[in-house]
Amino acid sequence: MLKGHPDIRITVRFLDKLYQDAVTICENEVYKDFLQNQSSKGIEACNKLNGLYLIPKDIHSQQFILVSSRQLKDGYSYISTVAHETKHAIDHTAFAKKYYNGRFEDIGKHEYSPLFEAWGEYVAHKIGHSVFISCAMNIILGMSEDEIKDELSNNQMPIRISTLQELMKQDSTKENVKEILSTLAKFAIWESDLGIDISDLSDILLTTLRNLNRYDDSARP
Structure with missing residues (x-):
């Protein structure tokens, strides 16, 4: 999937609690602020996700895909989760490069975001x-x-x-x-x-x- 995307560097991590690790790892201040302002219900929902793509800070950042470790016990669903989140990385990178010179933190400013x-x-x-x-x-x-x-x-x-x-x-x-x-x-x-x-x-x-x-x-x- 990343063929032709040499500027995208992805690390996949399997974790027990997506929310807590997402807040710790996230470098994008806008996205991190969004995460930290989640209600208890939002935090619970985040931890129930199969996976999460952490929107990075800029085009030079390492990009992270977090996958719930319970998926390792759930057949082979983690395969589709990693592919799904990788597609998010490809699309967000293209959007940031096209409109905001690689600054992911500005994506939410676009009227069609x-x-x-x-x-x-x-x-x-x-x-x-x-x-x-x-x-x-x-x-x-x-x-x-x-x-x-x-x-x-x-x-x-x-x-x-x-x-x-x-x-x-x-x-x-x-x-x-x-x-x-x-x-x-x-x-x-x-x-x-x-x-x-x-x-x-x-x-x-x-x-x-x-x-x-x-x-x-x-x-x-």
Whole structure:
């Protein structure tokens, strides 16, 4: 994934408590201030994350990906988490270089930074899921393409569609939108990588997926 990105230096750390270590390691004062001002509920939510990309200070900084150590006991999900967070590193680096001369601390000043973050979650989930299918399901678990397609189409798709239907009934909070986008990302990969029919999605979700894909640079590993 980092081929062609010689300026991105990433260290991956497996940790028990993401929040406490994130505050300790983070050099980006803006992001660190955001972390330190989290409520107890926010801290708890952070520690439940699979992984966390620490937005660095500037283009010369070492970039850190923190992964919950519980993922080492949870099959091979850490593979998709590392790929997901690496995509965040690639996109944030490109954004900082294009608009702020490599200063990551200024990303939040851009008028479209919330849209960038939403788009970033979608494409990061796409990469993470694609890597999980190709590495974990195919190479490690030895599943054939037909077996993978059967598992995703017959077992996973009905569950995900039900999840989306419930999410669409809820208020459009930031977390709700992120959950919708992360789920849609799976459908996008099922269609593009495996040719699975995703037409059971509602029209509005299909339209959202198609529009997001128009701006997806698809930086596959």
